[in-house]
Amino acid sequence: MLINFIGVLFDGIAYGSLLFLISVGLSVTMGLMNFINLAHGAFAMLGGYVCVMLLSHLGLPFLLALPLAFIAAAVVGVVLERLLYRRLYQASPLDQVLFSMGMVFMAVAAATWVFGPSQQPVELPGWLRGQVSLLGLGLNLNLSFGAYRLFLIAVVALITGALGLLMRRTRFGAQIRAAVDNRQAAAGLGINVGRVFSLTFALGSGLAGLGGGLGIDVLGLDPTFPIKYMVYFLLVVVVGGAGTIRGPLIAALILGVADVTGKYYVPGAGAFVIYALMVLLLILFPAGLTGRRV
Numbered sequence: 001m002l003i004n005f006i007g008v009l010f011d012g013i014a015y016g017s018l019l020f021l022i023s024v025g026l027s028v029t030m031g032l033m034n035f036i037n038l039a040h041g042a043f044a045m046l047g048g049y050v051c052v053m054l055l056s057h058l059g060l061p062f063l064l065a066l067p068l069a070f071i072a073a074a075v076v077g078v079v080l081e082r083l084l085y086r087r088l089y090q091a092s093p094l095d096q097v098l099f100s101m102g103m104v105f106m107a108v109a110a111a112t113w114v115f116g117p118s119q120q121p122v123e124l125p126g127w128l129r130g131q132v133s134l135l136g137l138g139l140n141l142n143l144s145f146g147a148y149r150l151f152l153i154a155v156v157a158l159i160t161g162a163l164g165l166l167m168r169r170t171r172f173g174a175q176i177r178a179a180v181d182n183r184q185a186a187a188g189l190g191i192n193v194g195r196v197f198s199l200t201f202a203l204g205s206g207l208a209g210l211g212g213g214l215g216i217d218v219l220g221l222d223p224t225f226p227i228k229y230m231v232y233f234l235l236v237v238v239v240g241g242a243g244t245i246r247g248p249l250i251a252a253l254i255l256g257v258a259d260v261t262g263k264y265y266v267p268g269a270g271a272f273v274i275y276a277l278m279v280l281l282l283i284l285f286p287a288g289l290t291g292r293r294v
Contacts, residue, residue: 006143008264009257014149016256017156018218020249022211022229023236024163025204031180031243032200033089036096039103040208040233041226043073045111047209048221052120062125066213073209078202085201086194104226111223120221124148148217155214159207163245176200180243235274239281240289247289254281 026040047069054065080103088096128151131144167173175196178186187193212221219229232255240251255274262273281289 007145008261010145011149012257012260013253014146014152014256015218015260016253017153018211018215019232019236019256020252021156021159021214022208023233023252024245024248025207026233027237027240027242027244027248028176028180029201029204030237031241032176032183033085033197035085035089036093036100037085038097038100038230038234039107039226040204041230042104042107043077043205043208044212044215044229045107045221045223045225046076047073047212048216048225049111049115049120049212050209051213051216052115052122052221055122062128066210069213070206070210073212074202074206077205078198081198081201086197089197104230107226108223111225115223117223120216122216122221124217152214152218159210160245160249167245172196172199232274235278239278239285241287250289251281 022041022044025043026037029035029037029040050069050072051065054060054068055062060068084099088099091099128148130147132147132150133144165173167176175186175191178189178191179193179196183193186196212225215221219225235255236248236252239255240247240249255277258277259274262269266273
């Protein structure tokens with residue numbers, strides 16, 4: 001029983017780490033630009049399909065395909081931000097929602113036309129397949145964890161640390177924080193807010209693409225991906241609070257563990273556990289875990 005619980009907890013942490021990696025860009029862009037981008041999952045889907053093409057058709061190594069997925073999603077993100085998104089920064093929330101939903105349906109249609117409606121398989125390298133055995137300290141337990149999920153947690157931990165350093169220790173991070181706190185004051189101090197917007201949008205899109213590539217084995221990949229996981233990404237931002245890194249990280253881990261635990265122990269009602277927990281957290285923390293209202 002204890003081994004099963006630890007295994008479920010570990011899978012929930014891995015799942016939550018993946019949700020955080022994809023959602024953190026949405027958190028920062030919503031906090032910075034006040035733009036309700038429901039099409040954020042489309043960038044994750046793009047990264048996933050880039051990984052599939054690089055791995056299956058070009059035979060590139062997995063560790064090379066991941067940064068290329070990040071770059072592809074970031075480039076597409078900055079192009080769309082310059083051409084389309086920035087025209088709607090001052091639009092009403094309804095216009096933003098309608099626009100981003102239109103982007104979602106266009107992405108779904110394009111992916112279906114190019115790749116077909118079926119799930120895209122991906123073959124992981126041999127060192128990421130199988131189990132890694134760890135002895136339970138003082139518990140006489142032989143614990144085995146999936147190698148790929150250990151790799152996923154390690155990658156997300158490194159990226160989270162890098163994001164924290166970027167936000168706290170660099171000039172660009174200071175500009176992002178200033179723009180999040182007060183966009184007009186930041187512009188008055190000489191910060192090129194438009195450039196900060198573009199670079200931040202590219203970073204968020206790239207992280208979503210990286211998460212989409214990493215998540216093929218966990219989340220699956222088909223043209224309905226942006227619709228299927230749209231609510232999950234929004235939950236992470238709403239519960240964690242927009243414009244931060246720590247809040248969405250905590251929210252993603254809580255929701256990931258709750259979702260996996262609910263589906264494992266109460267499969268009949270497991271899909272509703274995460275929503276019940278969201279309602280409870282929003283009642284307790286109406287402005288998000290970090291106090292930033294979305």
